[in-house]
Amino acid sequence: MGKVSKRAASILLMKEHHTLFSCPICNEGMDVDEDGQVNCNKNHSFIIAKQGYVNFMVKPTTSMYSKSLFESRKIILNSGLYDPLQKVMTKYISNDSKTILDTGCGEGSHLERICSSLDNVVAVGIDISKEGIQTAAKYYENKIWCVGDLANSPFKEQSFDIILNILSPANYDEFSRLLKPNGKVIKVVPQSNYLKEIREQAFAQSEKETYSNEQTVERFKEHFTNFQQERITYTSELEPELVPKLLEMTPLGWHLDKGISLEKITIDLDILIGEYNRNDIKR
Template identity: 60%
Template sequence: MGALSKRAMGALLMQQHLSLFACPICQQKMLVEQQSRLVCANNHSFDIAKQGYINMLTSMANSKYSKELFEARKVVIDSGLYDIVEQKVSEYIGHVKTVLDTGCGEGSHLARIMAQKEAHCIGVGIDIAKEGILAAARHYPKQIWCVGDLAKSPFAPASFDAILNILSPANYDEFKRLSTPNGCVVKVVPQSHYLQELRAQLYADSEKERYSNAQIVARFQEAFTDVERERVTYTMPLARELVPALLEMTPMGWHKKEDTAIILDEITIDVDILIGK
């Protein structure tokens, strides 16, 4: 017997974890049909792509994020720049069976965190950007990848022991609906010195050179009754060849003028990790 195709591998993972899914149109339970789609009792059907991911959007969605951005993001994350943050997140979620990464992009953070978990633990990534999910499925076939919108969620209530929200917009009502009774939500948000060397060159002497996450943190603290907060700060050498990728992956870089030379030999990661229960 030959090796399974990526579509068959994705279908098998979904079959093994069907209880996580609910139809985003009618909220009914779902079944895998012919290793090619998820179908609910009301015959709403969602195709499993040949790359192994599933598209569960109920309407067209436009993303401002390009294939090039996700490729750059993977290069930067694979360099180890966020290893310390990922290790902290892994420690906070502890021993769990189900992890959902919301706004997962090309999946690198989730895949690297899941590599630290037990074999029985399944990771699911969701993003509205098809290009990100396509890259995630191509590189990380051991996780479930879903193009979807949390405003019309394709998941069943109380399904996930840990929900991750790493440098991405949040939907707290949906996070709480999807969390198991003892589950947690882990949100990573920039702190004031995040990528400060880049910010200093792009936004010198302007208000954008300074950043505060106070409003985001306050909103998180309003959403959860039990909140922990840890600041993680470190500065790492930055290889010259990573500078273009860093500029491509961050919205700060999108505003760089063509004649502006960016010279970086180190970069600071400065984030708050918020844990809500």
């Protein structure tokens, strides 16, 4: 018997874990039929695409990010540039965590590489960009990939042990709704020297040459208990062929000529970890 198609594999995976989902239109529970239709009790329906993802967007949207950008992002992440970050993030995920949601997952490489060292975990990635999710589904199997908006997400409350939010906008009310009791949010935000070699060239002698995440950190702390913060910083050599890929994947690089010389790059990030406790959370 040959290998099943991406769509068939996604249908089986979503059928097995259909209880994670609720209709983004009416919030009713959802089932998955043999034909790949994801239906709620009020007959709202979404289709698992042949590429192996499902589009839960209620209203059409256009993305500022291209397929080429996500391909470049995949190449950069799989080069190992962010391996130290992913390794540190993984240590905050306990062995009894069963469900992980990556919000703003892009093309899915962070989620793929983090889950490679975890056992028996159901991994779900969501992004508003169809181009990002199409790329994720193209390369990474055994995960549920969803096009969707966190402001109107297709998930039941208290469905996830872990929510990842890596260099992406947050929706803390939705995170709180989706987390199981004592679940964790692991958020990654830039620190002052993140990609400083690009920032210095793109914004020389302007206020954007420097960056502070203080307000972002304080807002995170307002929403979650048992707060932890770990800074990870290192400088890596950058192979010449990776330079245009890095410039394409980060908005900082959009201000620069792709022909510039960039021999090294600094990764400087804060990992924020918070638990959701329904008894004492600030709303």
